[in-house]
Amino acid sequence: MSNIIMPMPYKILNVTKMTEIEYLFRVEYPNVENINFGQFMQLSLPKVGECPISITDFNKEEGWIEFLIRKVGIVTDEIFNLCCGDIMPMRGPYGKGFDHVDFKDKHLVIATGGSGLAPIRSLVNHVYRNPQEVKSMELLFGFKNEASILFKDEVLKWRENHPMILTVDKGCGIDGECVGLVTEYVPLLKMTKANFDEVVVVIVGPPNMMKYTAIEFEKLGVPTENIWVSFERKMSCAVGKCGHCRIDETYVCLEGPVFNYSQAKYLLD
Structure with missing residues (x-):
């Protein structure tokens, strides 16, 4: 039986500064076909914690998803220390999206x-x-x-x-x-x-x-x-x-x- 709350490792492909406190993270994700508009993922950092972040865009052909992350707390502070090539543990997608x-x-x-x-x-x-x-x-x-x-x-x-x-x-x-x-x-x-x-x-x-x-x-x-x-x-x-x-x-x-x-x-x- 699979563990529904077990994070899996995914590679960060790109990080783009959007505003002074908001960055766009593009993350490699091979199962994009399972994602619907408006769903969210749980981003998990070992020994730090988790935070729910909405999926802001995805590309099925290239196999990536994007998150707009605002630096507002302990977990997001640590995420902002990650760079292109680093690993982002995630689980999901979760929730009912827009059909x-x-x-x-x-x-x-x-x-x-x-x-x-x-x-x-x-x-x-x-x-x-x-x-x-x-x-x-x-x-x-x-x-x-x-x-x-x-x-x-x-x-x-x-x-x-x-x-x-x-x-x-x-x-x-x-x-x-x-x-x-x-x-x-x-x-x-x-x-x-x-x-x-x-x-x-x-x-x-x-x-x-x-x-x-x-x-x-x-x-x-x-x-x-x-x-x-x-x-x-x-x-x-x-x-x-x-x-x-x-x-x-x-x-x-x-x-x-x-x-x-x-x-x-x-x-x-």
Whole structure:
């Protein structure tokens, strides 16, 4: 019987600085076909600990996965000491991700706040490469300031083909674009002209951002069951044994992190 919580060693292929506290780690991973958009892995360092990190992108042909890692604690501090060629012990993938079948032939709207762009990046890249799978894709991204904008080169590439609103809390964004919270720009999206039964919304970001952004979409008439969110919570075992991520009777690591908002709106931590 295999051990479901046994980390396995994988080689780091590349490390890229994204911001002052966030680095992109590309790790060799031969079983990419088992990964879905929005899932996470447990990164494990012997004698240090573990941390759950969302898979931000993956490549089946080349056999790698990527993680956007923020330096915020003991484990991530140690991960930042690793370099290209070093070994990253990992286990997973875990959790329920985004099923892109739910978005097929729909008007897909993706709204993110800050590092919430990371777990949804693989889905955006997939639709960018396969635009025929949806009727349209519209993007609404919010960041604190210009220095915190993630994946800037890809963001510029995406907006060449898809409508995008990029806003910062203060200062100037790319090309001096919008200033303000994501919630303020929901009514300005082009999808407001579509049949809302054909609109699917994905929201990823801090809890309050997801809550109030979902409310704005509901105000416009988007059905609750057409809204999806991802709970970026602190996991522990990731296999539903420790109860660390449980909200009432829901184990986020097993039933999430992706939830339909018709269920998620009642998951009060």
